[in-house]
Amino acid sequence: MTQTLIFRPLLAMILLTFIVALYMLFTRFKAMKKLKIHPQKGQDTAYLKTLLPDEVSRISNNYNHLLEQPILFYTLCFTLYILNAVDLAILICSWAYVVLRILHTLTQVTKDIVLVRFFFFLMSWLPLGFMVALSIKHTLT
Numbered sequence: 757m758t759q760t761l762i763f764r765p766l767l768a769m770i771l772l773t774f775i776v777a778l779y780m781l782f783t784r785f786k787a788m789k790k791l792k793i794h795p796q797k798g799q800d801t802a803y804l805k806t807l808l809p810d811e812v813s814r815i816s817n818n819y820n821h822l823l824e825q826p827i828l829f830y831t832l833c834f835t836l837y838i839l840n841a842v843d844l845a846i847l848i849c850s851w852a853y854v855v856l857r858i859l860h861t862l863t864q865v866t867k868d869i870v871l872v873r874f875f876f877f878l879m880s881w882l883p884l885g886f887m888v889a890l891s892i893k894h895t896l897t
Contacts, residue, residue: 757842757843757844757847758842759837759840759842760837761842761847762833762836762837762842762846762847762850763833763837765833765847765850765851765853765854766829766830766833766834766850768854769822769826769829769830769853769854769857772822772854772857772858772861773819773822773823773826776815776818776819776822776861776865777819779815779865780812780815780816780818780819783811783812783815784808784812784815784816787808787809787812788808791807791808793807793808801816814864814865814868815864815865817864818860818861818864818865821860821864822857822861825877825880825884826857828884828888829850829853829884829887832884832887832888832891833850835891836887836890836891836894839891839894839895841890841891841894845886845890846887846890848883849883849884849886849887849890850883850887852882852883853880853883853884853887856876856879856880856883857876857880859876860873860876860877860880863876
């Protein structure tokens with residue numbers, strides 16, 4: 757199996773993060789212009805969130821989420837590549853992780869039904885945990 761296949765789901769996650777970043781910038785700038793919020797108010801993002809509509813804040817919250825747990829995913833992908841441990845099970849897990857994070861994102865940036873979003877968050881730990889276990893197994897053998 758070609759080890760470099762692990763970079764496809766990794767790049768898909770990077771693309772998702774990039775798309776959400778652009779969406780966040782577009783919606784934030786549009787809302788700030790409409791509400792006549794001076795850009796300097798963005799110096800304190802916590803304060804800025806109080807001025808922006810919830811639908812704009814949901815997108816920036818999701819962007820922040822894409823910079824949290826996925827860091828572990830990126831690290832695991834590189835680790836498994838370095839260990840020459842990429843196999844079909846790893847690829848299935850990595851794509852499952854990406855799909856679950858896409859579903860998490862779609863949930864959060866639309867209606868943000870917390871229980872649904874939390875379900876996708878919890879489910880994304882399953883393939884990630886499997887990848888952790890396999891990387892430990894390959895490290896010890």
